[in-house]
Amino acid sequence: MNYVSAENLTKSYGLKVLFKDIAFNVNEGDKIAIVAKNGSGKSTLLKILMGKEIADSGNVVINKDIQVVLFDQEIEFDSALSVEEFMMTLDSPPIMAVKNYHHALHTEDPDDMDKALAEMEMHKAWDLENEMKQILTQLKITDLEAKMGTLSGGQIKRVALAKLLTETRAEHRHILLIMDEPTNHLDVEMVEWLENYLSKAKITLLLVTHDRYFLDSVCDIIWEMEDNNLYVHHGSYATYLENKIIREENLNSTIDKAQNLYRKELEWMRRQPKARTTKSKSRIGDFYETEKVAKQDTRKQSLELDFEMKRLGKKILELKHIDKSFGSKVLLKDFSYQFQRGEKVGIIGQNGTGKSTLLNIIQGLEPYDNGEIETGETIKFGYFSQKGLTYKEDERVIDFIKEIGENFPLANGRTISASQFLRLFLFDDQTQYSPISKLSGGEKRRLHLMYVLYQNPNFLIFDEPTNDLDLPTLTVLENFLLQFQGSLIIVSHDRYFMDRIVDHVLAFEGEGKVRGFVGNFSEYREVRSQELSKKSPAVEAKPKVETPTPKTEVEKPPQRKLSFKEQRELEMIDKEMPNLEKLRAEILEKLNNETDYDKISTLSAELQKLGDELENLELRWLELQE
Numbered sequence: 001m002n003y004v005s006a007e008n009l010t011k012s013y014g015l016k017v018l019f020k021d022i023a024f025n026v027n028e029g030d031k032i033a034i035v036a037k038n039g040s041g042k043s044t045l046l047k048i049l050m051g052k053e054i055a056d057s058g059n060v061v062i063n064k065d066i067q068v069v070l071f072d073q074e075i076e077f078d079s080a081l082s083v084e085e086f087m088m089t090l091d092s093p094p095i096m097a098v099k100n101y102h103h104a105l106h107t108e109d110p111d112d113m114d115k116a117l118a119e120m121e122m123h124k125a126w127d128l129e130n131e132m133k134q135i136l137t138q139l140k141i142t143d144l145e146a147k148m149g150t151l152s153g154g155q156i157k158r159v160a161l162a163k164l165l166t167e168t169r170a171e172h173r174h175i176l177l178i179m180d181e182p183t184n185h186l187d188v189e190m191v192e193w194l195e196n197y198l199s200k201a202k203i204t205l206l207l208v209t210h211d212r213y214f215l216d217s218v219c220d221i222i223w224e225m226e227d228n229n230l231y232v233h234h235g236s237y238a239t240y241l242e243n244k245i246i247r248e249e250n251l252n253s254t255i256d257k258a259q260n261l262y263r264k265e266l267e268w269m270r271r272q273p274k275a276r277t278t279k280s281k282s283r284i285g286d287f288y289e290t291e292k293v294a295k296q297d298t299r300k301q302s303l304e305l306d307f308e309m310k311r312l313g314k315k316i317l318e319l320k321h322i323d324k325s326f327g328s329k330v331l332l333k334d335f336s337y338q339f340q341r342g343e344k345v346g347i348i349g350q351n352g353t354g355k356s357t358l359l360n361i362i363q364g365l366e367p368y369d370n371g372e373i374e375t376g377e378t379i380k381f382g383y384f385s386q387k388g389l390t391y392k393e394d395e396r397v398i399d400f401i402k403e404i405g406e407n408f409p410l411a412n413g414r415t416i417s418a419s420q421f422l423r424l425f426l427f428d429d430q431t432q433y434s435p436i437s438k439l440s441g442g443e444k445r446r447l448h449l450m451y452v453l454y455q456n457p458n459f460l461i462f463d464e465p466t467n468d469l470d471l472p473t474l475t476v477l478e479n480f481l482l483q484f485q486g487s488l489i490i491v492s493h494d495r496y497f498m499d500r501i502v503d504h505v506l507a508f509e510g511e512g513k514v515r516g517f518v519g520n521f522s523e524y525r526e527v528r529s530q531e532l533s534k535k536s537p538a539v540e541a542k543p544k545v546e547t548p549t550p551k552t553e554v555e556k557p558p559q560r561k562l563s564f565k566e567q568r569e570l571e572m573i574d575k576e577m578p579n580l581e582k583l584r585a586e587i588l589e590k591l592n593n594e595t596d597y598d599k600i601s602t603l604s605a606e607l608q609k610l611g612d613e614l615e616n617l618e619l620r621w622l623e624l625q626e
Contacts (some may be wrong), residue, residue: 001028001174002025002026002027002028002063003026003027003028003030003048003062003063003066003176004024004025004026004060004062004063004176004583005024005025005026005060006022006023006024006025006058006059006060006061007023007056007057007058007059008021008022008023008059009021009023009055009057009058009059009060010022010055010056010057010058011041011044011048011055011056011252012056013043014048014261014269015430017228018044018228019040019041019043019045019225019229020228020229021058021227021626022058022229022230024223024232024388025231025328026176026204026206027204027460027608028174029202029204029608030221031203031205031207031218031220031221031431032205032206032207032219032221032222032223032500033202033207033208033209033215033218033219033221033222033223034206034207034208034222034223035224035225035240035470035471035472036223036224036225036226036470036472037221037226037272037444037470037473038440038441038445038446038468038469038470038473039425039431039439039440039442039443039579040225040226041225041451042208042470043208044182044226044491045225046178046180046206046208046473048059048060048067048207049062049102049176049178050068050070051068056320057458060100061390061598065174066174066175066176067175067176068175068178069164069167069175069176069177069178070178070180070245070623071160071161071164071177071178071180071182073178075156075157075160077147077148077156077160079147079148080148080149081137081147081148081320082144082145082146082147082148083143083144083145083148083151083159084144084145084147085327086148086159086163086421087136087144087159087162087163087166089163089492090163090166090167092167092327093119093123094124094125094128094260095121095122095125095128095166095167096119097116097119097120097122097232098120098125098128098378100115100116100119100127101116101117101119101120101125102111103116104116108562112293112494114180115249128166128169131169132162132166133164133165135162135166136159136162137152137184138160138161138193139158139161139162139190139191139193140163140351141155141159141185144197146395151419153185154185154351156191157184158185158186160228160587161194162173164179168201168203169360174204175203175204176204176206176370177203177204177205177206178205178206178207179205179206179207179208180208180211181208181209181210181212181468182194182207182209183209183493184216184468185351185467186469186493187349187350187351187493188348188493188495188525189350191211191493195213195214195217195218196217198218199217199218202335204574205219208335209217210466210467210468210469210470210474210494211466211494211495211496212213212470212471212496213496215493218235220234220235220236221234221249222234222235222237222239222240222476224240226611227292230484231243231244234588235588235608244254247614255435268409272451282373283313289305298609302428310457311378311458311604312341312376312378312379312459312486312487313376313377313378314376314459315374315375315376315377316338316339316340316341316376316459316487317338317339317362317373317375317376317379317459317487318337318339318373318374318380319335319336319337319338319361319371319372319373320336320360320371320373320374321334321335321336321372321492322334322335322336322370322371322372322373323335323366323368323369323370323371323512324354324357324358324361324366324368324369325369325512326610328509329336330358330512331353331354332357332358332361332512333511333512333513334371334512334542335371335512335514336371337506337516339484339489340487340488341487341489342485342486343487343488343503343504344481344487344488344490344502344503344504345487345488345489345490345502345503345504345505345506346491346492346498346501346504346505346506346520346521347359347482347488347489347491347501347505347506347508348491348492348493348498348505348506348507348508348521349444349507349508349509349510349514350508350510351506353509353510354508354512355491355508356463356491358374358514359383359461359463359491361373361490362381362489363383363461370485378458379458379459380455380456380457380458380459381450381457381459381460381461382453382455382457382459382460382461382584383452383461383463384448384449384452384460384461384462384463384465385463386463386464386467388444388445388448389436389447389448391436391437391452393435393437394435394437395435395436395610396421396432396433397427397431397432397433397434397435397436397439398422398432398433400436400447400451401418401421401422401447401450401451401454402418404415404451404454405418405454406418408420408421408454408456410571418454419432421450421454422450424476425446425447425449425473425476426446426472426473426476426614427443427447427450431443435621441468442469442470442473444470444540445467445468445471446470447614448478449465449469449473450549453480454595457486458486458487458488459486459487459488460481460484460486460488460489461487461488461489462488462489462490462491463491463495464476464490464491464492465490465492466492466494466497466498470546475495478497478500478501480500482500488502489565490502495521495522497521498521499520499521499522500520502520503518503519503520503620504516504518504519504523505517505518505519505520505521505524507524507528516536522588540615569620573617573620573621574621577614577617577621578611579609579613580617581614583610584607584610584611584614587603587606587607588607590603
């Protein structure tokens with residue numbers, strides 16, 4: 001079933017074109033991730049699908065039988081409502097049935113109760129309230145009587161997420177679920193639960209996320225928005241990167257050919273008299289088309305820079321027997337750690353265990369109860385916090401960076417300009433001369449990151465740096481940090497980012513205990529999981545029985561042999577599946593290179609049919625194997 005179709009969709013803001021003549025389809029069961037640089041039009045495209053923005057031209061057709069539901073960064077709520085009351089404000093028949101049932105319980109009117117019971121049966125709402133509470137518990141919202149106005153920003157977002165998931169469960173209509181950065185403000189356990197929930201749920205999903213593990217686990221289609229176009233990739237994040245490289249290589253080859261032709265045609269243009277023949281006018285038209293291609297700038301700035309970082313002395317940073325509590329809540333208890341030159345430390349733990357407090361203590365922004373801190377004389381901290389930028393209303397991006405300095409120092413006495421450094425972090429010339437107030441939220445976050453790095457610190461402290469950063473910027477940041485010769489502390493819930501960057505983990509395990517672990521995030525999680533499984537009650541539930549018992553072989557049920565017909569069926573499946581996989585790969589390749597709307601629709605339908613056939617064969621193969 002087709003949910004959404006778009007043709008020749010164009011949207012601009014003033015001179016800035018976000019996308020031009022793009023086309024796409026969303027079909028039932030699709031799980032799509034949108035990947036783009038901040039400011040490329042992701043949020044605008046979502047608003048157009050929600051009916052909150054109007055495209056300049058083109059058509060968007062949304063199936064009248066579906067409902068579009070958005071999980072946004074900005075959440076509206078009545079601060080006087082309790083969590084449970086807020087959850088019950090859902091306008092769906094199953095939720096209304098639950099509310100009417102509760103009302104009937106209080107009024108004790110037999111007619112009301114009969115009507116409420118009939119509604120509960122009709123909308124299959126008996127388990128809905130329990131499921132709602134289970135979702136809230138998984139997202140660590142346990143006090144349902146708490147007023148919405150008393151919750152933190154992160155808690156409000158988690159309650160809103162629970163409400164959205166309950167709505168998709170409650171509705172029996174077709175729903176297109178749109179989620180903009182759903183993993184922000186969630187700890188690792190919550191992210192993994194949501195990842196598992198969405199990957200298994202039979203929903204149609206359009207997702208914007210910077211979490212690459214989450215993306216790979218949940219989505220199987222990637223929309224890439226770049227250079228005013230939309231490219232569709234079927235497969236994993238790695239497949240998208242491979243396709244992107246191939247496309248850029250092909251484009252560069254086309255540009256090289258156009259540049260050679262352009263030089264020849266330019267000489268001809270200069271020799272021509274003012275009076276033009278019909279033939280020469282046609283050639284002139286071709287010349288200008290060739291010029292457009294030849295003058296495309298596809299150069300991708302790299303971060304292969306030899307930074308002239310301020311020298312680090314022998315003493316870096318040492319914390320000795322640090323204690324920190326807020327009332328009865330212990331955050332740090334007898335914590336000691338000595339940071340080394342070039343060490344990249346990742347700090348992990350549940351929200352509220354003291355991670356950000358430790359960062360503030362290190363920088364002298366927060367007092368500690370007991371202990372001692374020794375900081376090297378040469379240390380220059382660079383702190384990327386979650387608070388955001390402070391800037392003048394009409395200040396331009398380039399001027400904001402130039403307040404620190406005109407140039408950024410490299411080794412051997414070389415420098416690069418502020419503009420060149422901004423370009424390395426994906427700020428093009430037009431954006432550099434725009435007011436900061438005109439930037440998107442993600443672009444402001446990227447500028448804040450630039451502001452910290454441009455000050456050339458030798459000890460970086462990052463508190464949730466990946467929140468609201470787009471994937472292209474994250475890739476640039478990762479490359480920067482991998483080359484960074486100074487010391488680094490990162491607090492992040494982004495598993496991919498932590499795995500790629502850190503070489504040592506400080507894990508806040510609660511009640512003031514901080515554990516050091518040599519390795520990356522996933523390695524720590526694996527060791528921790530093994531330790532917890534050994535300590536689980538299931539293993540220690542029963543004491544060992546001292547009385548010896550005779551060993552007896554457990555009699556296995558006889559395994560039924562396959563019939564001749566089943567054996568033949570298994571052999572046929574073994575032969576058929578590789579052929580279907582090959583056919584599927586061929587269709588995917590055609591889709592990645594196809595731009596014609598009708599052909600894309602036909603190929604997408606073929607791919608869906610083929611996917612269903614493969615799934616059925618795999619299930620039957622497993623049955624026969626067992």
